Amino acid sequence: MRMRTTFTVAAGVSALALLTGCGAADMTKQASPFANAQGSKTVTLSVQSWVGAQSNVAVAQYLLEHELGYRVDTVQVDEVPAWDALSQGRVDAILEDWGHPDQEKRYVTDKKTIARAGDLGVTGHIGWFVPTYLVKQHPDITDWKNLNKYAPLFRTAESGGKGQLMDGSPSYVTNDKALVNNLKLDYQVVFAGSEAAQITQMKQFAKDKKPFLTYWYAPQWLFKKVPMTEVKLPPYKEGCDADAAEVACAYPHTPLQKYLNADFAQSGGKASAFLKKFKWTTEDQNEVSLMIADQKLSPEQAAKKWVDGHHSVWRQWLS
CATH class of the missing domain: 3.40.190.10 (Periplasmic binding protein-like II)
Structure with a gap:
């Protein structure tokens, strides 16, 4: 990453x-x-x-x-x-x-x-996360199969009418564009630009108790300040990410x-x-x-x- x-x-x-x-x-x-x-x-x-x-x-x-x-x-x-x-x-x-x-x-x-x-x-583990306060309102949001149902919650000015999946820097290890495409999700990957910029946005969303879906990773200190719950993607299996364009599985540990x-x-x-x-x-x-x-x-x-x-x-x- x-x-x-x-x-x-x-x-x-x-x-x-x-x-x-x-x-x-x-x-x-x-x-x-x-x-x-x-x-x-x-x-x-x-x-x-x-x-x-x-x-x-x-x-x-x-x-x-x-x-x-x-x-x-x-x-x-x-x-x-x-x-x-x-x-x-x-x-x-x-x-x-x-x-x-x-x-x-x-x-x-x-x-x-x-x-x-x-x-x-x-x-280390990369994944998709939503704030835990959102999970309390919509418990099934942690299953990727239900993400399209909730796409309107995550729309922003940058996501072009789709739900926003927030990433950090384009230089990080990320399969997110392929995942969105291959899982047929109504989402747009939007890069914050850096870890610091991504944290700033997440903290602001959390302060206002707004929904957000984000690429994130552990270990990371922010979990102590903004509790988040991982969205379950299709299980990772050895080799499932070998072809970057065809990835349709979770990130490994x-x-x-x-x-x-x-x-x-x-x-x-x-x-x-x-x-x-x-x-x-x-x-x-x-x-x-x-x-x-x-x-x-x-x-x-x-x-x-x-x-x-x-x-x-x-x-x-x-x-």
């Missing part, structure tokens, strides 16, 4: 949450000056635009800097370009990948320029993965060993995400607060 210029997490990631231009021109060619720097204690991390990924990077950066003495740089890159950047050594690590088997085959299996770094410890540049994986010393061991829970990630996105702490402040309260977790990553 899921910008591009180079900046520190403390200053840059907080700014990321305000950006809405996830589809802007790719800037991965602006390589970090620290990426793949031979013999120097520097690490460059790819940071995606959603807050959960930013939380991983914030905590990893804090520990790399304060416990291991590294200088850490970050580069914001969309999901697929991040694989190119990692392969070329423009970044050293991706800490949250939602599943790109074609990229994995190309770079891990065939070219061997990227190495697997293990599970993040978090399972995906154990999120970490990847390292292959050279960095071999010669990155304590930094690469630490990143391979970096593994936490959905609750850990949501705790940091909530501090960044809702409580408005800087990523560095949120990371420090989490680190101060979870010594027994992160000490294992350094051993």
